[in-house]
């Protein structure tokens with residue numbers, strides 16, 4: 001019920017602090033809290049001087065809300081129409097934020113066409129299945145290929161790297177690392193706190 005109200009965003013955001021401290025108390029297990037994800041997105045934006053954020057998987061717009069003052073432009077893509085419409089209403093007064101409704105694999109090329117320089121990509125769109133649905137195994141590699149082949153040196157953060165299990169048709173972390181580093185030799189891939197980071201080799 002609360003989920004349907006505009007109070008759900010602020011309510012969830014309040015929960016990020018106890019969630020973070022509970023994670024620290026448990027010895028920082030693999031699954032990282034949202035506050036840490038926000039910190040990583042902020043850090044990579046600053047480190048690579050990126051002013052545009054592209055997110056796949058808007059959900060309740062928590063990352064968009066946390067980053068709305070940190071980036072000059074934010075594009076976020078959500079597959080579920082109710083969630084996309086909710087986020088479009090939530091950010092209707094923020095002219096630098098655009099929420100797209102659709103499958104990330106279809107919308108990422110549209111967003112790439114809008115970019116005039118490098119951007120930070122936060123890939124977080126349920127790549128290994130979402131709410132009981134089997135994920136499209138090709139979607140992640142298709143999006144990585146599109147982003148990395150684009151003329152600008154985009155930086156990519158992929159959430160939930162623990163989902164790269166190497167089982168049931170899903171690639172493993174080393175499959176993705178080998179593919180990226182061999183196809184795009186100027187790229188380096190590493191994983192920390194459940195977030196895969198695809199950066200530039202010289203960095």
Ligand SMILES: C[S@@+](CC[C@H](N)C(=O)[O-])C[C@H]1O[C@@H](n2cnc3c(N)ncnc32)[C@H](O)[C@@H]1O
Pocket residue numbers: 055056057058059060061062063064077078079080083102103104105124125126130
């Ligand atoms: C983990 S949540 C995203 C959380 C959000 N990025 C954040 O940090 O606050 C995953 C979201 O991806 C969406 N999603 C799943 N498949 C998708 C697809 N093919 N294209 C776009 N969004 C998708 C789900 O509906 C869900 O809202």
